[in-house]
Amino acid sequence: MAALSGKVVQNVFIAQFYQQNRQFGTQYQRDICVPYMRALPPFHGGKLAWTSNSSMQMRKLLKYQNGFVNRRTFYCNAASSATAIPSLDKVDFLKLQNGSDIRGVAVSGVEGEPVSLTEPVTEAIAAGFAAWLLDKKKVDASRKLRVSIGHDSRISAQKLQDAVSRGIASAGLDVVQYGLASTPAMFNSTLTEDEAILCPADGAIMITASHLPYNRNGFKFFTSDGGLGKNDIKDILERAASIYSNFLAKGYSVKASESVKKVDYMAVYTSDLVKAVRKAAGNIEKPLEGFHIVVDAGNGAGGFFAAKVLEPLGAITSGSQFLEPDGMFPNHIPNPEDKAAMKAITQAVLDNKANLGIIFDTDVDRSAAVDSTGRELNRNRLIALMSAIVLEEHPGTTIVTDSVTSDGLTSFIEKKLGTTQTELTWGKHHRFKRGYKNVIDEAIRLNSIGEESHLAIETSGHGALKENHWLDDGAYLMVKLLNKLASARASGKGVGSKVLTDLVEGLEEPAIAVELRLKINQNHPDLKGRSFREYGEAVLQHLGNSIASNPKLQKATVNYEGVRVSGFGGWFLLRLSLHDPVLPLNIEAPSHEDAVKLGLEVSAAVKEFQALDTSALDKFVQP
Structure with a gap:
């Protein structure tokens, strides 16, 4: 060290x-700054037009300002500098x-x-x-x-x-x-x-x-x-x-x-990740030697993972993409939930015939993976995979998730859990509220009252483990997958991402899964002076009452957020956004027809709330 x-x-x-110096004239400040302000890169269409001369022009501006440091600090209103x-x-x-x-x-x-x-x-x-x-x-x-x-x-x-x-x-x-x-x-x-x-x-x-x-x-x-x-x-x-x-x-x-x-703390942090994988493989220096793993950092902060974590472990990382930091994010949104982002890493895996693909969000607290066949391991699949790994290590533990996880995931955790587990490793699914901090805090609370929990994870890709101080760490989540690959190879139990995909075999997935956003118009007279939160709660209360008298539907008996209802072979959840005047509606069903039936039930129940924009729902349920 x-x-x-x-x-x-x-x-x-x-x-x-x-x-x-407050007597330093504003007009004088403006006059001396203008030539340099004009040299700064302009904005076009909401994007910074950074030219090859821009960095030199910025240095000139900073040099000009620094020349006045010993006299006084002066003011260039639009300049970004240490003295502005x-x-x-x-x-x-x-x-x-x-x-x-x-x-x-x-x-x-x-x-x-x-x-x-x-x-x-x-x-x-x-x-x-x-x-x-x-x-x-x-x-x-x-x-x-x-x-x-x-x-x-x-x-x-x-x-x-x-x-x-x-x-x-x-x-x-x-x-x-x-x-x-x-x-x-x-x-x-x-x-x-x-x-x-x-x-x-x-x-x-x-x-x-x-x-x-x-x-x-x-x-x-x-x-x-x-x-x-x-x-x-x-x-x-x-x-x-x-x-x-x-x-x-x-x-x-x-x-x-x-x-x-x-x-350079990242050198310390990445060294710890490397040590964790080596330890899981029995202290082998290069436990991933021969594995081809591509990384997509989306031009965020996660580019380190290829050269500083995977390569020291022996992995081949050719084909990795968007590793260089670029705050304009020119290739795709760095978000494991984004369809374009997942398509990009999937294509990289297939084009390079890689064993595994890994993708991070901008600040690396979320992640997802893609197996060698191009199958995405995110959202419910990632939760199922992490649950299987954690339950092997801690049989019977409680898995805490956010509210929009599927019924199939509950069945997987509590009854089926892949092809390699036995009844002894089944766990308990505790579905809680949206928000990674909510999920983590709930897992901590459960442990404090004697209910063992080792994993708190959201469909967004935020995942925190008790062994890692309840930190939602996208890189550590991927290290847990690498540990599984490395240990399986070391013990002769398998090679490649099939080791991972076998763990989630048996996860029931819906044919239809949609999220519709019903916005609350805060200027509509129907609010009658109420906040959007009070109005949203009124919508949820009315929906809950309507469902109670419908024999085709069953309201969840244990639910911590919104109104969750099962019926027609699927389920829906209507909840109030954590921060915005929006009621997100999640629907999962075995067919589009069944999903529409669920949507129609919601539509009928909320139609009297005139400040609620149901256009997205109306479009979904129309013939």
Whole structure:
């Protein structure tokens, strides 16, 4: 580790800046900036038109600004630089909350999407997290807390990383930048104990907006206890609002921290993944030698997996694609649920005659796979596969999933479980709410009351294991698959992805599976002053009452979200979105005709709710 530490740690001293001279004329600032602002790359059709000269022009602008550092900090309103001081507008910080994350618009250029994550807003949020962390840790004055910061491949990443660093440093905390990183690695940095690489961090911030478009960004926060919850995020945003109010009252100026340290923590994280696979194979150096595995990182942060994990294990990775980080995501949305993304990795597997394909989302907390025949292992199939692996290791354990998992998955976990298991390895399926944090927290709760659970996983590809500190880690999920491949080969029980697909044999899958989104018009008079959430709950209550008197349908007796109903050989679930004025309707059935019958039952029950846009449902059920 000492040799590794020497490579991964370096001190970076950031230039000192003086506070803005308020008498420095605005017109003068504007005049000297204009020639350089014109040189910056324009936006066309919502996409950044980055030319071959753009990076040189940006360097010229930064050099020109740096020439004034020793005199005063000046203002170029649209420039992104270490010395730019943006204008301050009033901000509703609580609107930036997205469950247990923070999300906003970080790049201008998309019509109707004004920037909400400005540098001052970001700095205030980071300072709010620092204040929250100081209250939580309650350390004495002799020890400075340490916060690690990482980001995905988005084009706004560097700007926000600098603003986050300033916010953390302004509270007196030490800042450690990881640069391009994965969300799981950021959490792991709070657990690793090695002072040589400045670990553990007391808190960690990941700058990411998952699979959202290039102009968005956001933040995820961690301590050694895991990801922060909704109440914590609200607390941080309320603190940030107070800090931002001081900016408005007293003026905002960029003050760089005196010292920022940089660590290549991804080298540590990937080394741990490699060790996990070797251990599962009986400490063989190259347990995947001869396996051909292609990776699709979607130009996000997951490109490391091919060269830093698979190749050291002996795997062939030729044919891997979109490994280079590109925050414009030019090839496909980095999302294992996206049809175009899954088609891309499937085609790569078939074209390269690979044994397995692996795909990640932008920040690598979600993943999916494709077997050698092109069969996708995502959503219910991935849950079934992970359930089979975990139940082999922990027979009878409870598998916690989100609410939209299929009835066939329940049967698989509780009764059938592939071709290689016995009744002794059957488990229990605990279907809970949507939202990866909800699923993880429920698994933790079950363990606390004596019900053993080792896996919490969503259909979205978020999967967390008890053995991995309940972290939803897409790379670790794929390592569990690699462990199975490696151990099967080492024991002579099989070679290739058939080892995996055999585990999910017997999973009953519906012929029809659709999700329809019924939007609530918040301006419709039928709301009668109610919030969209209150209106949505009224819709669900009415649907539940209607179903109770219908002999063809059976309402789920145990259900934690929305209204779930079985009938006509299938089921439907109508629920209220976690964040948006939408009621998603999931329908699964053995035929299109049966799916339509289920849809008609919902349509009849909700037709009196005039603010509910049922056009998607109407289209689905029409003859």
